Amino acid sequence: MIKHTEPDQTLIKMPSLTAVKSFVAAARYQNFTRAAESLCVTQAAISRQVRELEGFLGTALFKRVGRSIELTPDGSIFFDAVQLSFLNIAQAADRIQKQSSTNTKRSLTLCCSPAFSALWLSHRLPSFFSAHPDVDLQLVTTENFLTLEPGVRPDIFITKMQKVREGYRGIPLFHDVIYPVCSPNYLEAHPELNTLEGLRNGVLLNLSPYGRSQIAEHVNWEMWLAIHKARDEGPPQEGMHTFNANDYNMLVQMALNNQGIALGWDHLVNPLVAKGRLVRPVEQELTLEGTRHYLAYREDKEDDETLSLFKHWFLNQCDIATASA
Known part of the structure; x- marks a missing residue:
């Protein structure tokens, strides 16, 4: 027994894509002649396709203004919708063509x-x-x-x-190798950063773990200083504070801009240290042998x-x- 496929109402209700293409060209150029040139057809063909589309939709899509044309309110609504659809179709076709092409890329x-x-x-x-x-x-x-x-x-x-x-x-x-870095100008303005204890007097640019889903040990300033026994046993120094962010690029940029001292992951900051844009105020570093x-x-x-x-x-x-x- 042969099964009959039910008519696809969405496709049945669709206007002619050829007519829609002519409409889009006319709307873009606001001129039937230029639209015809862009599609390599005659002006009469564009006019006929637009008339058929207006008849299908039951409304005028353009109004004449001098020698040019303008979209009616209904035309603007239709143009916004079909232009996006055509763009999606063109992009999908381009991706498929590139994937199936015989070029050497x-x-x-x-x-x-x-x-x-x-x-x-x-x-x-x-x-x-x-x-x-x-x-x-x-x-x-x-x-x-x-x-x-x-x-x-x-x-x-x-x-x-x-x-x-x-x-x-x-x-x-x-392995991760981690050490403090700051700009030469910041170190010159804060010479006390040359000691572990003096680091606590700088603006500590701290990498926070929020939103950073990594199966690895997280190292911040508190941990780094504690490992190196740079604990502050006395009252907090005046002006000392920590800036926390989960964007490491931002912290490095702040260090480059003389705004504080950051923990530098060697594989990331080494080129900046080699060029002299960042310096290591102390020689101590931390190597994470377990990761x-x-x-x-x-x-x-x-x-x-x-x-x-x-x-x-x-x-x-x-x-x-x-x-x-």
């Missing part, structure tokens, strides 16, 4: 924290693009690697989580050439041997 999706992307990755990427101009890199930044948007499956994670999710293999990178950063890549793409290119480039940037990777 290759793509890779990388996920890391905003601080890592801004302070570590950004100034190193030019060397990768210079060596591999045929690779398009898609970057996704997040502080919560466990709850990415549905459908987002990066090829590579850079994270402190040894097991970021199923289907990924992790390569251990470096590491990891490069986690998709196991089902282990033999993918593009992923291998980026993986080996990245490990070389970290001065990590790639023979076993």
Whole structure:
């Protein structure tokens, strides 16, 4: 027995897309002649399609003003709706065409924290693009690697989580090394920062844990000073205070702008220290031997050439041997 499909009322009630396309062109150019030129058809064809659409909708969509045309109130409502729909259709078609095209471009999706992307990755990427101009890199930044948007499956994670999710293999990178940093001008204005006790007299730019979902030990100023026995046994010093933020990029920028002293994660601030934009007022540092950063890549793409290119480039940037990777 043959089953008959019920008519799709939504599609049946849809006007002709050809007529809608003519309407959109006329509305954009406010002129039938220019609309016809943009679609490579005749002016008569545009006029006919618009008349058919007005008949279908039962209302006028344009009014003539001199030699040009303007949308009526109903025309404006319809134009706002169809323009957005056409834009979505065009973007979807463009994505599909790029994915199915025979060009030589290759793509890779990388996920890391905003601080890592801004302070570590950004100034190193030019060397990768210079060596591999045929690779398009898609970057996704997040502080919560466990709850990415549905459908987002990066090829590579850079994270402190040894097991970021199923289907990924992790390569251990470096330990965190943490030490105080500030600008040369701030240190010059506060020479007492050259001692552990003197650090407490500066404006302490502190990284808070709020919204930072990482399976790793969190280090703040209180912990760092306590580990180095820089406890303040007396009354608080006048003017001493702490500024807390969960945006590490902001804290580094404040340190660069002479606004205080921050804890610097070596892999992020080392280039700024090397250039003299930040200085280390004391030599003490903290190394977290129990935790590491990891490069986690998709196991089902282990033999993918593009992923291998980026993986080996990245490990070389970290001065990590790639023979076993």
